[in-house]
Amino acid sequence: MAPKRDSGKLVAENRKARYSYEIGDTIEAGLVLTGSEVKSLRTGKATIAESYASNENGELYLINANIAEYPGAAREGHAPKRPRKLLLHAREAARFLGAIQREGMALVPLRLYFNDRGIAKIQLGLGKGKKLHDKRETEKKRDWDRQKGRLMRDKG
Numbered sequence: 832m833a834p835k836r837d838s839g840k841l842v843a844e845n846r847k848a849r850y851s852y853e854i855g856d857t858i859e860a861g862l863v864l865t866g867s868e869v870k871s872l873r874t875g876k877a878t879i880a881e882s883y884a885s886n887e888n889g890e891l892y893l894i895n896a897n898i899a900e901y902p903g904a905a906r907e908g909h910a911p912k913r914p915r916k917l918l919l920h921a922r923e924a925a926r927f928l929g930a931i932q933r934e935g936m937a938l939v940p941l942r943l944y945f946n947d948r949g950i951a952k953i954q955l956g957l958g959k960g961k962k963l964h965d966k967r968e969t970e971k972k973r974d975w976d977r978q979k980g981r982l983m984r985d986k987g
Contacts, residue, residue, distance in 0.1 A: 842951075843877045843943040850966060852939055852958030858927065861918035862893065862951050867904035868915075872951055874901075877943055884917060884938035884955055886928055891917040893940065893953065917953070930957055 848854065864872070871877065876899035885894045892914040900908045919927075930936050942954040961969070 839945040839947055839949075839952075841942060841944045842872050842875055843879045845879050845882075845939065845941055847880060848939045848941055848956065848958065850969065851961060852937065852956070853961055853965070854939070854941070854956035854958045855936075856927075856930075856957040857941065858919070858923060858955050858957075859952050860891070860955055862953055863916040863918065864898075864951060865907075865909050867901040867907060867909050868898050869951060870903065871898050871901040872943070872945070876901075879940045879943050879953075882940050884927075884940065885914075886931065887914070889928075891919060891924055891928070891938070893917055896940065896943075917955075927955075927957060935959075 878897045882896035883894055884891050886892075893916075894914050895912055896915065897911050898909070899911055917924075927938055931938060936957050936959050939956050939958045940953055941956045944952055944954075946952050
């Protein structure tokens with residue numbers, strides 16, 4: 832099945848995730864946000880680099896994601912690193928929670944974006960941490976592919 836590409840606005844991307852984790856399954860989830868968080872996301876003020884999804888009482892929460900405070904929301908602001916509930920179907924949540932608990936995998940955020948309808952979504956990947964030699968192997972393969980592309984471009 833080809834990965835679903837959205838035509839919405841990308842807010843934040845965790846580019847280090849694919850380097851540090853071997854990503855298997857991916858899933859799109861909604862987020863429970865306050866109004867000031869949505870406004871801050873629309874201005875592009877978010878980072879998900881150090882964040883992860885965790886099980887809290889049988890529900891998935893996005894932990895350590897930083898959404899900057901919106902300056903226009905004086906009194907009604909939000910805490911930038913508060914845990915945010917992820918919205919998933921019960922069957923999907925149970926499947927990912929089982930994989931996290933049984934196989935020692937992590938649910939890593941890959942991209943935070945607005946979909947076509949203007950709703951904030953997050954793409955999560957089920958990943959297993961890479962060892963140092965695996966990271967080196969990935970880097971070698973990437974360099975070789977880059978060199979191969981240059982050689983093909985120069986010859987043809």
